[in-house]
Amino acid sequence: MLLSQLVEINSKGIVASSVNFGMMEDPQMNLDLCEGFIFNYDPKASDLSTVAILDALRRSYHSRQEANIHLMIQQYGKGKSHFAVALANFFKKPYESLEVQGILHQVEVATSGKSKSIVEGLRLFKSQAQNYLVVCLSGDKGGDIGKQFLQAxxxxxAEQGIQDTLAQHTCSEPLRYLENLDAGKRVEAAAYLESIGNPDGDLNVLIDLLRQNNPGVIPTVKNLANQLTGFTPDFNANIDIEAILKDLINNPRVPNILILFDELNYYLQSWAADQIGAGGTALQNITNICESYKSKITLLSFVQIHPTEAVGISVKDRESYFKISSRLSPKDATYNPESSLELVLDNLLIQQINTPRWQEFQSRWDNTLISESRTAFDKRIKIYNQKGWSFQEFYDHMGRGCFPLHPITAYLLCKLDFTQDRTAIQFIKGYVSNFIQTETVxxxxxxxxxxxxxxxxTFIENFSNYPVYTHYKKAEGIVAGADDPDELTVLKALFLFVAxxxxxxxxxxxxxxxxLATLTGLSKSRLKTAIDKLIKTRDVIYYRPEAKVYRFFEGISPKGIEEDIEEKIKDKRTSVIDVVIxxxxxxxxYIGDETIVATQFVKDNKLVNTDWKFEFKIYSIDGLLKALHSDQTLRETQEKGILAYVLAETQDELQEFRRMIDDRLKTSPIRNQIAVAIPAEGTGDLARVLLKIKVLLEKEAPERKLYGVAYEQLLHRWQEQVDKQLSRLLKNCTYHGVGSEKIPPTERSKAQRVVSVLL
Structure with a gap:
């Protein structure tokens, strides 16, 4: 079964950047924004859900008991302006429009398996309601908000085809007056305006501004009319927002009204600094009407921080500021919708949970989904528990909800420094979409x-600023082309872990x-094999036992140091004597003690252990042959005798010596006080390794510091090689001594039996 039979990509979903109400002027862009807004929904926390905010606005028109002044708080770049555009379209467009249908589809995606009633309620509302009158304001435009309100x-x-309202007469009467001036009056008007310095522009500019519904020039028009006629016409220079809204609300031809105020924080800061310039009481007028005409008009404002925090407001302006800001943030209608990328991902990946195929899949793999989610939630990423998520919520959103992403893949996609909503969506629509279409379950x-x-x-370029990136790329270059692809897989996992x-x-x-197994999906055996190659063959990573972690080498690697040392010692000779010493x-x-007790002899004769010991001595073959016939040999020990270990570079040398040792012992004057241990293997290149250790240890402190951890790793590696090989070598020997043929064959591998026979 292909994954595409179980999971679909929400292909319309987008997170647009720098959205503003002006984008609604472009029909295609506006449609894309409506179809692409990704809603979220939490049935247990309505203030954390964009679906719930949409539904709260709908309910604002159902009863006077419902709140109709709302505030949404969300950080910059999390989609609140995009949401505002979607709301504007939902309330002002007809039910059959592509924009409304696109919005309802995304609501259905967000509430799938959680609540059918909300979607059904919104569909019913739109199918029965008129297209609302939506006024869109933006606080970051600056200037008089009353003028912006009138223009919007x-x-x-005009969009709704509504005419002959008080609002439409505000600029139309002074405009009509100027347009109807005859030629003579126009000349007089031009002369007067020039005499006062054209404060708002010449006559043509005034006409253009009035056509743009800019009431700011009305006082100049009134003064001009007085100059031309001797009386002042009754043009209303001040925008009476309350009167305008009352006129609309009481007009049976006008539908309900929704006012959307984006970037309210910017406006409030401007208002606190210059109340008159920002529009005086315009915003209070709007809230007054909202409070008086519940179920007819609704205001929703959007901010990045709660207005009562008064960020950027001077102490002297705070009293008046708090009077207005408190009216805009009612406790029961202030929302902090969850802006987490986790919920965006959940709504981009649509699992076909109501299909027979999903039921078949769940019966086989549900335990795995739950187990991986449980491990991630309890052990790997405890942040969700700390945020108050239950395991069920984590499973719904990150486990099953983001499948086929592993829960930790989904988590890192949300939490890496460079991943934001847009980059995450690109990953879903690119890599994940292709994976779903081509891979099996x-x-x-x-x-x-x-x-x-x-x-x-996918994000390797984004990772390029991370300190570990250079070390990873160097290691990747060394591993490139390896027969075992697991090596590169493990490198990626280690890189991701460090980053x-x-x-x-x-x-x-x-x-x-x-x-690392969790990050790769590799079995522990495959992982261990790849790690061993990366450490022992590739020399690109090392292990820190005190922290129980693997790390990339930084700067020079052990292999680079080793090559340098090899070059320096290439003409130097070594011998097995170096290993003997x-x-x-x-x-x-290496052996565990410096002496061995003749245990069997002590036991048979009921003696004391400490009086019957043989000392361990190490010899080369030539050295031992000389010792067997030297009167100095026994003088160099305080014990009863010597157990002599004989080292040689090759097994052939040891085997040849093993064939002759019994005869040589028989002719030795100290044959009753010396036994011989011959290892099963030669020392090989241990003499060379010891020389390399010596050269490495002779490095000056500045050079050691330059090598960094590679110095320590190489020294440890060589010392460990020597110690392990010699320990193994000295513990795996055949033992020889005069009379050893008397020992039962099963006991001849015990050194203490050989020395006991000598005594």
Missing amino acids: LLKSL EKAGQLNYIYPIALVD SAENLPKEDREDHEEI HSQSKIKT
């Missing part, structure tokens, strides 16, 4: 998730493999 209102009246017997590493390739920083915490005692100095580390 006249535009809306399961792969290799596992649920076919989009794992977090998919974000690395995610605090967004993806790891518990101190947790193995790093756990979280080193082994003797750490004999207790």
Whole structure:
């Protein structure tokens, strides 16, 4: 089964940038904004839902008991202006319009499986209601809000085909007066305006401004008329918003009114600084009418911060500021809709949960969906628990709601520094859409998730500013073309883990493999194999045991240091004697003690252990042969005898020595006080490794600092190689001594039995 049979992409969904009411002038752009607004809905928290705000506006016209002054608070860039455009279209366009149908479709997507009644209520409302008179105001335009209100209102009246209202007469009468001036009067008018400096422009400019419904020039027109005729006409220079709105509300030809005020914060700051210039009591006039005519008119304002916080308002202006701001933010109608990208993703990925195919899928994979979501919620990303989400909410939105995204993929898509609504939507409509169309539900017997590493390739340019990026790209170049694709997969996971920083915490005692497996979807065995190659073969990452994490090498890698040292020692000779000397100095580390007790002899003769010990000594083959016939050999020990370990570079040398040792022991004058241990393997290149360690340790402090962690890793690696190989080598030996043939074959591998026979 293909994923496309279970999940659809909400292809119309968009998050547009820099939206404003002016975009409604472009029919196609306006339609795209209506069809593309992504609603969210939480049935348990109406103030966190854009669907609930839309429904609250609808209810404002049903009863005088409902609030009709509303405030929506949302940060910049989260879509509130886009929402405002969608609301304007919903209330002013007919039910059959593409704009309204597009909006209702997105509401249906947001409420799917949660509430049918809201969608049905909105559909019924639009199918029965008139197209409302919608007035759109923007606080960031500046200037007199009364003038902006009049211009927006006249535009809306024209769109609805409504004529002969008080608002439409405000500028029409002075305009008609100027247009009807004869030629002589026009000459007089021009001369008068020039004499006073054309404060609002010449006569033609005045006419144009009045045609644009700008009442600001009316006082100049009144003065001009008085100059020409000797009396002042009764043109109303002040916009009486309350009178205008009352006229509309009481006019049976005019439908209900919705006023949308975007960027209210900007306007309130301007008003506090210059009340007259910002329109005086215009906003109070609007709220007065709203309070007097509930169910007929509604005001919804949009802000980035709550007005009562008075950001940018001077102390001297706060008293008057609070009087107006408090009227605009009623407690029971102030909304903080959830602007989280998580809900956007949930509504972009539409699971066909009411289909037989989904039921079949759920019966097989529901436990996996729940298990992955539970692990993510409880262990990986506890932020949602801290935000007050229940596990069920997390599962609904991020687990099942974002499938086929793995829950952590969805989380990181929301939380990485550079991902915003628009970039996330591009990822869904690009990578995820292609994945859904081409991939099956399961792969290799596992649920076919989009794992977090998919974000690395998609957003690699965005990651380029991260400090770890350079180290990742260097490692990627080394691994490129590897036969095992898991190597690059693990590199991506490690890169994503480091880049995610605090967004993806790891518990101190947790193995790093756990979280890397989650990021890749690889089994632990495949992951471990790839990690071993990256450390031991590629030399691009290292392990920090104290933190239980893997890291990229920064700067020079161990391989680069090793190549430098190899070049310096290429002409220097080494021998097994170097290994003998080193082994003797750490004999207790490698064997566990410096002596061995002749346990069987002590037991048989009921003696004391400490009196019957043989000392461990390390020799080369030549060294031991000389020692067997030297009277100095036993003088160099305080114990009863010596257990001599013999080292050679190759197994062939050891095997040849093993064939001759019994005969050599028989002729040795110290044969009753010396036993021989011959390892199963040679020392190989250990002498060379010891030389490299010596050269590395001789590096000066500044050079060590330049090498950074690579110095420590290389030193640790070589020392570990030496220690492990010698420990293994010295513990896997055959033992030889005079009389050892008397020992039962099953006991001959025990060193204490060989030395006991000697005694």
